[in-house]
Amino acid sequence: MLILITDWLMQFDVGFSVLGYLTLRTILATLTAxxxxxxxGPKMILWLQKLQIGQTVRDDGPESHLQKMGTPTMGGVLILAAILTSVLLWADLSNEYVWVTLTIVVGYGVVGFVDDYRKVVRKDAKGLIARWKYLWQSIIALAVAIYLYANATSPEQTALVVPFxxxxxxxxxxxxxxxxxxxxxxxxNAVNLxxxxxxxxxxxxILVAGALAIFAYVTGNINFSEYLHIPYIPQVSELVIICGAIIGAGLGFLWFNAYPAQVFMGDVGSLALGGTLGIIAVLVRQEIVxxxxxxxxxxxxxxxxxxxxSFKLRGKRVxxxxxxxxxxxxxxxxxxxVIVRFWIISLILVLVGLATLKLR
Structure with a gap:
């Protein structure tokens, strides 16, 4: 939205053109989120506590998790609100890739919200029945996939990029x-698990979003894409704004979600974030990476x-x-x-993924 205001302000002073730079808008989008x-965050946590929207804990899980019982959940609403606000402010809203991605953010967020609502508000331990959850995830994903395929304007948009x-x-x-x-x-579903x-x-x-931001930037730049031997897809670089918003919102949420957590994201956050990473990878043609x-x-x-x-076939657990x-x-x-070591492994894997840009 602000990019339209910038275009109007430029007729009075060309100095306002700086607000149109992708790098600056990405920084501002990250900081905004x-x-x-x-x-x-603090007000939302208090609100969730008053509504008694608390986390349920599995009886067969680690005993240390019992103390998490009642911790506010559905904090993913905060993440999504920060992402959406930031993207609507700083992204070019005439870009179709922005709206395709936001469709996944909102669509999967709604599916996750319904699942969380049934679990913590209606006290239905199963939440949204699995087949219904997958059905709606599938409908949204297929609708987006068919739209992208039908509106592809170049062979690069439907080619499979094989790393290395x-x-x-x-x-x-x-x-x-x-x-x-x-x-x-x-x-x-992988992020959800x-x-x-x-x-x-x-x-x-956050780490994967940062890496995808780099892929989006070089894929949408004809010089970088030619140098790195990856498909050039015009306008896809605008997804850097969304990646920046994910990073900012994620860091803001981590402020309250770090051990010991004051709030959990719930399915409303994990399903939406996972789906968003997936669609961005699709748009920058890096599904394998x-x-x-x-x-x-x-x-x-x-x-x-x-x-x-293993349990179904052998009756034993691995x-x-x-x-x-x-x-x-x-x-x-x-x-x-466990958390920190998994973070370290994730960082290593992200660096390996980024290395595929040059190792070809």
Whole structure:
């Protein structure tokens, strides 16, 4: 919105053109989301406490988690509000990629909100029935995938970029829709599964958003994309604003979510953030690299799949508890140690993912 005001102000003084620079707008978007989250956070936590919107804890989980019972949840509303406000202020709202991404943010946020509402307000332990949750996630993802495929204007927008190989970019055709679907839905649920300890999911989310911001910037710049042998997709660099907003909102939320957490994000936050990372990776054509960048999310998801599969096929569990962060807790690792070590692993994986830009 402010970019339109900037265009109007430039007729009086060209100095206002500085507000149109992508880098400056990204910084301002990050700071806007950060300050909004930090300033509104305490009031929102008090409000959630008054409404008695508290976290429920699994009976079969680590005993240390029992003290988390009643901690305010649905803090993801704060994250999404900060992201949306910041993006609407600083992004170019004529850019279709911005609206595609915001569709995922809002759509998946609503699905997560309904799930949380049923769990903590209506006291329905199951929340939104799994098949209904996946159905709505699927409808939103498929709608976005079909829109992107139908409106693709260049072969680069539907090509699969294979990391480490500069000349390997096969055309996906209609299989593009399948790739978009699994990337968005898979990423959404992977972040959701990871959100089990204080600050465990939000820091990797921030790190991955930072890496995707770099991919978006170079993919939308014809000089950088040509130099790095990646597809050039005009206007996709505007997604840097959204990545900056995610980083700012995430850091602001971490202020209250760090151990010991004062608030949890809930499904409203984790589903929306995961889906947003997925759609950004799709738009910058880095679905495979997202698997590396979000390796922690992948590991957490695989641990659940392995645990369930092993129990159904062999009647035995591979881990003491899944997702895998609970396994380490039950082995005696203090929660802060699990969290920080997972953060370190996430940082390493993000750096490896970024290395694919040059190692081709």
């Amino acid at each position: 950060l300050l909004m989250a930090i300033l509104i 190989f500069k000349d390997v970019m096969p055309q996906l055709g209609m299989f593009y829709i399948v790739v978009v679907y699994f990337t968005v839905v898979g990423s959404s 990871t959100d089990g300890l204080d600050g465990l999911a939000i820091v990797p989310t 997202l698997i590396i960048l979000g390796g922690i999310f992948v590991i957490e998801t695989l641990s659940v799949i392995i645990q369930v599969g 881990f003491r508890m899944a997702p895998i962060h609970h396994h380490f807790e039950l082995k005696g690792w203090p929660e802060p140690k």
